[in-house]
Amino acid sequence: MNCGLEFHDSRVASVYSLGDVVTISFEAAYLHLSDGVPGSDRGTGWTQAGSLEFGSASLPGTPDIGDGWIVAGALRVDGGDELRLVPVPFNIVGSIQATFTFSNGYVLDMRGKSSRLTLTGDASFVEDFPG
Incomplete structure (x- = not known):
């Protein structure tokens, strides 16, 4: 089974930095599971808590993420x-450029030199995805 995190329809609990690591903490990351290509082929949709870290990064001020819903990323x-859906697991080193638009209109632009996704807890079924 193949898995990918889709930023759209994911809900963020917080965005914070510690040293040069910026963390996006997901209350409910939206995941596509499929035997084929996640987000394109038939499969299922799930949510799961987790975090996406950016190394060698900094926050541009205090993020105003509103209720935390990502409408584009x-x-x-x-x-x-552009990757609108990242594979799970995801751990990459390189020049990272990320943009997340929240439902309140706030746009978070990030730059970093690495990114890593960590999922925690149990996933919850949301829907069948027809592909």
Whole structure:
């Protein structure tokens, strides 16, 4: 089974920095599971708590994420294509550029030199995904 985190429809609990690591803490990261390509092929949707860390990064002020719902988001690694869905597991080193738009209109732009996704707790079923 293949898995990917889709930023759209994920809910963030907080965004914070500790040293040069910025962490996006997900209350409910939206996950696609599929035997094929997650988010494209038929499968299921789940939510799970977790965090996405960015190394060698800094926050541009105090993020105003409102109620935490991401309405659009993407990562770009080493200037490549935008990833609106990242594979699980995800642990990458390179020039990371990330943009997340929250439901209140706030846009968080991040830059870093690495990124790592960690999921915690149990996943909760949300829906069947027709593909």
